Amino acid sequence: MNKCDQCIVRQLSSLKALNKEEVVKLANSKTTYTIKKGEALFEEGEVTNGVFCVKDGVGKLSKLSANGKDQIVKLVKSGELLGQRSMISNEPANLSAKAIADMEVCFIPKAEILHFFNNNNQFSLNLMQSVCEDLKESENEKIALVQKTVKQRLAETLLHLHDEFGENSDKTLKVQLTREELAGIIGTATESCIRLLSDFNKLDLIELVGKKIMLKNIKALKKLAE
């Protein structure tokens, strides 16, 4: 069994508040899984009964609409926890969690998390702050959906992906999203997204390297996003 002590999740998430003894408890109760790109960690409506620590890879939290479009609510990367909300609320998952890049995750049972929550004030405060952070982001994205155009939201999202996930050695964005997924994040039709990417390409704001995207003029993108 891996020691959780060295794990990136332990260093970045609310779990950083745990003491040595608690980390041992954690290591003994966790289960590790590998999730292939495209596979689901859990689906909307499922009861999860615990949280997932994302050790590696990228996941998306999304909801399927009646017309078959997948609206992406949040991307999750290594170091983050997943499924906290529905665990705390005692509700089935509101969103589906799927892997966008192969993921390595650990599952921690609910009882364990609640024990930490009740006995470690710093942990509960951390967890609370992380949910608060999610709430703030969600509210701001909601406002952006209404107040900004698709073009602005695309620019904003590209910058955001660049900030959060970084770039490859060839300067292209590290997260590999399909056009459909990108459209799902900004909340628009796939064709509209593709068209705007072409426009951005022609304006030299970005460069399309096959399916990859390279940001060429970050300053102009930032200006556009406002």
Add this chain to the structure above:
Amino acid sequence: MNKCDQCIVRQLSSLKALNKEEVVKLANSKTTYTIKKGEALFEEGEVTNGVFCVKDGVGKLSKLSANGKDQIVKLVKSGELLGQRSMISNEPANLSAKAIADMEVCFIPKAEILHFFNNNNQFSLNLMQSVCEDLKESENEKIALVQKTVKQRLAETLLHLHDEFGENSDKTLKVQLTREELAGIIGTATESCIRLLSDFNKLDLIELVGKKIMLKNIKALKKLAE
């Protein structure tokens, strides 16, 4: 000084977990305010250093856009807490809070809330759950903004207002919102909102009684909203 024990907020919010001793502490530290319709409790960017208990009235949490439109993120009614998120995150308020109907509120200093959070597990769990509930709602509204038309969102919002705030003796909605505010909730232009209300009126889904709105065919509205 009012005893908090009998207060509606104490009965409905996370504060219901407090014991007698804690309620006394609460009553001694709180400050009561009256906020007139239109006035602000706090503005975006302000540091609040505590939470507000809404004893009476209705408030809105909103953000002003560059083009002067006020996007409403959430309505708050009596029994709810306000400003929890920015207090917990240690950040200036992300949204402005203003009264839509005259409000009576109590302010509870941060130190007090944190004390309860650290010493009363049920309280911290309650508070956590209420933020989680906000998060879920925000995510769902975000999805609705993308996946539903303005017409659907209007129908949905009218039903929601009816559910949450109830109706007057003349069957009109109890929350008195201007068309502009209603537009701010569903995320559209005021004119579009007015136009659709007229349409709904012609279709006998609602009746416009002066500035008030009466829901006449709830079943049809529900069908429309889906």
Add this chain to the structure above:
DNA sequence: GTTTTTACATGATAAATGTCATTTTTAACA
């Protein structure tokens, strides 16, 4: 009670975005 302001309403028009159809490119895999 009259004036002034604000909210509500409606029409005309433009702009943004979605939808459907088709082609091209890329990736998967037998």
Add this chain to the structure above:
DNA sequence: TGTTAAAAATGACATTTATCATGTAAAAAC
């Protein structure tokens, strides 16, 4: 390596929604 399937790209067009202009009704101020 050729075949097939999936993803990306583009055009044509329809629809939704915003914007601007203007009129009317209601409320507030004087």
